Amino acid sequence: MPYIVDFKNVSIIGLESSPVAEALAGLRANEARYFMNKYKHEFTVVPASESPETLDYVNRILKEERDIEFAAKPLETSRFQVENIQISYVFYEDGLSVNVMYTIDDSKKRAVGFKLSEGMEVPKELESKFKFARQKSKLAGTIRGSYFVIKGEY
Numbered sequence: 001m002p003y004i005v006d007f008k009n010v011s012i013i014g015l016e017s018s019p020v021a022e023a024l025a026g027l028r029a030n031e032a033r034y035f036m037n038k039y040k041h042e043f044t045v046v047p048a049s050e051s052p053e054t055l056d057y058v059n060r061i062l063k064e065e066r067d068i069e070f071a072a073k074p075l076e077t078s079r080f081q082v083e084n085i086q087i088s089y090v091f092y093e094d095g096l097s098v099n100v101m102y103t104i105d106d107s108k109k110r111a112v113g114f115k116l117s118e119g120m121e122v123p124k125e126l127e128s129k130f131k132f133a134r135q136k137s138k139l140a141g142t143i144r145g146s147y148f149v150i151k152g153e154y
Contacts, residue, residue: 001050003076005032005043010139014045014076020095023117026140027097028076031089033139039082048074048090058090058100061112061154068125072096085109095120102154110150118142 003014007029012021015028032043048055054077062068072092079088088100095117103109114126118141122132132144 002044002046005029005045007033007036007043007139014047015091017073018075018093018095018117020117020119023119023141024091024095024097026137027095027115027117027143028091030137030139030143031097031099035082041080041082043078044080045076045078045089045091048077051077051079054079054088055090057154058088058098061100061150061152062098064152065112065150066129066148068129070096070098070123070125072123094123096123100150102150107153111147112150113147114145116144 005028010025010029012025015021015024018024035041035043055074070092072094074090075093076091077089081087084104086102086104090098097115099113101111101113114130116122116132130146132146135143135145137143
């Protein structure tokens with residue numbers, strides 16, 4: 001069942017099993033606010049169990065580009081296009097958010113982003129490979145983020 005993320009009244013709907021559910025809900029709301037403000041797009045998520053194609057797509061890019069496979073359980077996904085950018089998200093139970101931004105007509109503007117909810121540890125799959133910058137958010141507290149540029153075609 002699709003859920004439109006409300007960034008005015010943050011809710012943990014769909015994220016209840018996460019040990020950092022409140023922070024993850026804030027992170028998800030932060031993303032929803034960004035897409036509404038920048039693109040006038042309603043950020044909608046679906047349970048990961050209902051979106052195997054999005055999970056497969058993100059997992060394939062992670063595996064082929066950086067040999068990354070997360071142990072954490074995926075809770076929700078989102079997949080949409082704004083302007084010339086295809087965007088996919090996976091929100092994991094441990095508080096991690098992974099997004100793929102894939103510009104259709106410019107291979108130099110394609111990347112995978114990682115955001116860590118406040119209160120979660122850096123996943124072991126990422127700890128030695130990436131440095132994380134801090135960002136303050138009214139909705140999510142302190143978010144730590146990193147990314148890498150996609151080199152292949154997907």
